[in-house]
Amino acid sequence: MNEKFETHEHDVLIIGAGGAGLRAAIEALGQGASVGVVCKSLLGKAHTVMAEGGIAAAMANVDTADDWRTHFRDTMRGGKFLNNWRMAQIHAQEAPERVRELEQWGALFDRTSSGDILQRAFGGHTFKRLCHVGDRTGLEMIRTLQDRGVHLGIDVFMECAITKLLKDGERVSGALGYWRETGRFVVFKAKSIVVATGGIGKAWRITSNSWEYTGDGMALAYDAGAELIDMEFVQFHPTGMVWPPGVQGILVTEAVRGEGGILRNKDGERFMERYDPEKMELSTRDVVARAIYTEAREGRGTEHGGAYLDISHKPPEYVKRKLPSMYHQFRELADVDITQGPMEVGPTCHYMMGGIRVDAEIAQTTVPGLFAAGEAAAGLHGANRLGGNSLSDLLVFGRRAGLAAAEHAKHRGPLAVDARQVLEATREVLAPFERSDGDSSYQIHRDLEETMQNYVGIFRNEDDLQKGLGELQRLNDRAARVKVEGSRLFNPGWHLARDLKSMLTVSEAVALSARARKESRGAHSRIDHPNYDESWAKKHNVVVREGDQMTLKQLPVLEMPGELRQIVEG
Amino acid sequence: MADATFRIFRGDRRQGQFVDYQVPIAPGMVVLDALHYVQSHQAPDLAVRWNCKAGKCGSCSAEVNGRPRLTCKTRLDALRIDEPIVVQPMKSFPVIRDLVTDVSWNYKVNRKIPPFTPRANVTWKMDQRDVDRVQEFRKCIECFLCQNVCHVLRDHERQEQFGGPRFFVRVAGLEMHPLDGLSRTKLLKDELGVGYCNITKCCTEVCPEDIHITDNAIIPLKERVVDDYYDPVRWFLRKLKKE
Numbered sequence: 001m002n003e004k005f006e007t008h009e010h011d012v013l014i015i016g017a018g019g020a021g022l023r024a025a026i027e028a029l030g031q032g033a034s035v036g037v038v039c040k041s042l043l044g045k046a047h048t049v050m051a052e053g054g055i056a057a058a059m060a061n062v063d064t065a066d067d068w069r070t071h072f073r074d075t076m077r078g079g080k081f082l083n084n085w086r087m088a089q090i091h092a093q094e095a096p097e098r099v100r101e102l103e104q105w106g107a108l109f110d111r112t113s114s115g116d117i118l119q120r121a122f123g124g125h126t127f128k129r130l131c132h133v134g135d136r137t138g139l140e141m142i143r144t145l146q147d148r149g150v151h152l153g154i155d156v157f158m159e160c161a162i163t164k165l166l167k168d169g170e171r172v173s174g175a176l177g178y179w180r181e182t183g184r185f186v187v188f189k190a191k192s193i194v195v196a197t198g199g200i201g202k203a204w205r206i207t208s209n210s211w212e213y214t215g216d217g218m219a220l221a222y223d224a225g226a227e228l229i230d231m232e233f234v235q236f237h238p239t240g241m242v243w244p245p246g247v248q249g250i251l252v253t254e255a256v257r258g259e260g261g262i263l264r265n266k267d268g269e270r271f272m273e274r275y276d277p278e279k280m281e282l283s284t285r286d287v288v289a290r291a292i293y294t295e296a297r298e299g300r301g302t303e304h305g306g307a308y309l310d311i312s313h314k315p316p317e318y319v320k321r322k323l324p325s326m327y328h329q330f331r332e333l334a335d336v337d338i339t340q341g342p343m344e345v346g347p348t349c350h351y352m353m354g355g356i357r358v359d360a361e362i363a364q365t366t367v368p369g370l371f372a373a374g375e376a377a378a379g380l381h382g383a384n385r386l387g388g389n390s391l392s393d394l395l396v397f398g399r400r401a402g403l404a405a406a407e408h409a410k411h412r413g414p415l416a417v418d419a420r421q422v423l424e425a426t427r428e429v430l431a432p433f434e435r436s437d438g439d440s441s442y443q444i445h446r447d448l449e450e451t452m453q454n455y456v457g458i459f460r461n462e463d464d465l466q467k468g469l470g471e472l473q474r475l476n477d478r479a480a481r482v483k484v485e486g487s488r489l490f491n492p493g494w495h496l497a498r499d500l501k502s503m504l505t506v507s508e509a510v511a512l513s514a515r516a517r518k519e520s521r522g523a524h525s526r527i528d529h530p531n532y533d534e535s536w537a538k539k540h541n542v543v544v545r546e547g548d549q550m551t552l553k554q555l556p557v558l559e560m561p562g563e564l565r566q567i568v569e570g
Numbered sequence: 571m572a573d574a575t576f577r578i579f580r581g582d583r584r585q586g587q588f589v590d591y592q593v594p595i596a597p598g599m600v601v602l603d604a605l606h607y608v609q610s611h612q613a614p615d616l617a618v619r620w621n622c623k624a625g626k627c628g629s630c631s632a633e634v635n636g637r638p639r640l641t642c643k644t645r646l647d648a649l650r651i652d653e654p655i656v657v658q659p660m661k662s663f664p665v666i667r668d669l670v671t672d673v674s675w676n677y678k679v680n681r682k683i684p685p686f687t688p689r690a691n692v693t694w695k696m697d698q699r700d701v702d703r704v705q706e707f708r709k710c711i712e713c714f715l716c717q718n719v720c721h722v723l724r725d726h727e728r729q730e731q732f733g734g735p736r737f738f739v740r741v742a743g744l745e746m747h748p749l750d751g752l753s754r755t756k757l758l759k760d761e762l763g764v765g766y767c768n769i770t771k772c773c774t775e776v777c778p779e780d781i782h783i784t785d786n787a788i789i790p791l792k793e794r795v796v797d798d799y800y801d802p803v804r805w806f807l808r809k810l811k812k813e
Contacts, residue, residue, distance in 0.1 A: 041619075041621055041629065042619070042629065042673070043677065044627075044712055045621045045622075045627045045628070045629050047621075047622075049621075049622065049626055049627050049711075050622050050624070050626055050627070100694070103694060104688065104694075105685075105686060106685065106686030106744070106747065106750075108696075108701050108704055108705055108708060108747065109701075110698065110701070111696055111697065111698040111701055113698075114695070115695030115696050115697060116694075116695065133705065133708070134705070136626070136709065139626065139708075139709075139711065140708055143708065147680070147685055147686075148685065150677075150680065150681060151681070151684075151685045156677075158674075158677075181666050181667075181670075210620070210621040210622055210623065210627075211620065211621070212621065243598070244596070244597045244598020244599070245596050245597065245598065245599075246596065246598055246599050246600055246603040247598065247623075247624070250623065250624045251624070325625075325626065328625065329624060329625065332625070332643055332645075333598065333600070333624075333625075333643070333645075334598065335598075440610075440614055441614070442609065442610035442611075442614060443610075446610070484614070484615075485614050485615055486614065486615030487615070489582070489617075489666075489667050490617040490666055490667040490668070490670050491614075491615040491617070492609060492614070492615065492616065492617060492618065493609070493614030493615050494615070
């Protein structure tokens with residue numbers, strides 16, 4: 001079948017080529033599996049490249065008292081105990097080995113005076129724990145993984161977008177995609193599939209995410225029958241750029257605060273004293289983001305509605321050495337010399353704690369043969385992610401997903417791909433070319449961004465969420481009639497039309513979950529329910545497809561064994 | 571605020587023309603902002619490659635008024651707006667569509683380079699000063715602007731014999747890694763053709779990461795090739811040292 005489509009066959013197909021996808025690929029290759037990696041952009045451009053501050057791992061190179069137990073405790077406390085405790089345990093235990101492995105593959109971290117990997121302080125971490133390379137840790141990581149993967153022999157399909165997971169009964173058996181360059185379809189047959197597509201930031205107007213982060217993997221998995229969990233927990237990073245308009249949302253690394261940066265309002269007050277007098281600027285991201293937002297809302301914001309972040313009390317040479325890309329970013333894009341004066345910063349949509357529900361040990365979803373890792377998966381971070389825990393997440397669970405996917409492939413029988421599923425999926429992707437009326441994908445996207453920004457933002461309430469859900473319904477109707485101009489050759493308007501479908505699915509899951517959780521916890525802040533609610537401490541929201549209907553159910557939080565409970569409470 | 575005229579290449583490798591678009595200027599605007607404006611208001615199918623929009627991923631390379639630039643870092647207030655701002659794809663790579671070029675050749679060259687290979691029994695201790703030297707090369711964001719301006723590739727089309735500045739930077743990062751034990755001088759001489767470079771420093775000039783490509787990467791690599799292949803005494807000493 002599929003004679004008319006270009007077809008590739010692998011034991012393991014990995015969708016996404018950021019840190020999690022590449023780490024999964026390396027591990028699956030090591031198991032002797034044939035591996036294909038598909039990515040929407042060029043290899044090496046995934047959002048991992050934007051990670052700045054570092055990788056959290058209890059190596060105890062700087063603070064010798066650190067160990068996995070403290071890292072585990074910090075992660076659970078930061079996540080307000082909604083984390084999957086087993087993932088948090090595995091993560092804390094395995095992260096140091098994953099960092100050492102990166103070094104053995106050629107990554108060059110900053111050093112301590114005794115020649116070990118240097119670690120820096122970060123929000124919510126008890127000890128200096130973030131292994132880093134100035135403020136471009138993600139670039140070092142992705143380049144190291146990319147070069148290792150390429151030399152081990154992964155097949156990389158660059159600038160190729162997956163639009164549908166194909167199933168053989170209950171199991172996944174492949175995926176349909178299109179080449180962005182030619183618009184032609186391509187079928188991937190695979191015994192196991194790992195989704196490592198990252199987050200959904202592009203559904204918000206102010207975001208640190210690039211065009212790629214449209215929730216594709218979450219939506220694909222959801223369509224294939226997998227469950228989405230904890231979707232109400234969207235991280236707004238406290239410090240994005242706010243001025244000039246074109247750079248609004250671009251990330252300002254937490255490392256600025258890790259290196260001693262101070263937050264002030266327009267009156268010069270160090271306002272974190274009122275929100276978290278103990279941890280101050282290095283409080284968790286949810287707390288700092290709400291603090292900055294509140295200062296601005298109550299009239300104490302900067303000229304452009306943010307807060308001042310100042311590192312200029314440190315020696316200029318030190319700032320340039322430890323924060324080189326921040327120095328250049330502000331000098332070139334905002335005409336600000338951060339060694340001389342403060343930056344203006346404000347919250348920006350940054351990271352999705354929720355995502356595809358997976359098994360802690362092997363990263364498998366509820367669909368046999370379908371695995372997920374990295375930001376696309378959920379569990380490790382609970383209600384709020386600590387800075388630095390994402391890069392370690394990618395490595396720890398990317399590796400586990402790759403291992404398990406290769407193992408699964410060994411026992412999987414012959415593959416059957418259903419020609420009808422393929423044809424139906426191609427028709428759906430091409431339909432916008434046949435319409436003569438309807439809105440452009442850019443218009444609908446702008447309205448989606450406004451909807452999520454205004455109604456499903458940092459602070460939420462019942463009315464707004466209800467309005468948001470209504471708007472999403474109207475946007476769904478408009479997206480079903482979206483019109484595309486031009487040809488199938490490298491046509492971003494057409495690509496966005498497809499990405500809109502993913503964004504709308506995931507946005508609806510976020511809004512539904514946020515409406516259901518009538519309490520405030522971690523990154524989810526309800527003005528109408530400002531406190532913790534004990535009954536919600538024991539429940540996750542889970543979104544699943546029933547027929548064409550998105551349905552919401554609750555799952556109990558996994559009970560932690562006694563010895564881990566002692567660590568967390570100790 | 572005033573409008574600027576953007577004269578943008580529309581077409582593919584067979585045919586194409588420049589098309590003018592009017593774009594309202596906002597404070598602090600960069601060329602990529604203008605391209606996005608054109609996409610969302612006038613030409614939804616305008617092909618542009620971009621990702622981070624913060625100068626960290628190296629996706630949005632193009633030629634602005636003839637100068638190779640990251641469009642996300644090219645401010646409009648640094649350009650004259652009383653005349654059209656010309657935006658065209660990188661010349662040294664085949665055009666796919668509009669501003670998007672086929673850069674796959676670079677990925678092929680990369681595959682020729684043997685990866686980091688630690689010496690036996692290393693302890694993984696490194697001095698920051700040794701690391702500093704290599705971290706300069708590791709800053710590379712693979713925007714390929716250096717490949718685009720290098721005349722060996724741009725004018726003489728030596729893609730088969732020459733690796734280009736990007737990959738000399740990459741090899742330098744491996745060769746000068748404090749714990750690497752492999753020599754890549756044969757590769758540099760025979761397959762990456764480092765000898766073709768006559769140190770005009772065009773690559774260094776366009777590097778958005780300010781990597782001193784010529785001085786810190788290419789010249790030391792040329793010296794290593796000379797040492798290994800054209801200086802018998804040093805060749806012998808190096809061989810002894812390695813053993």
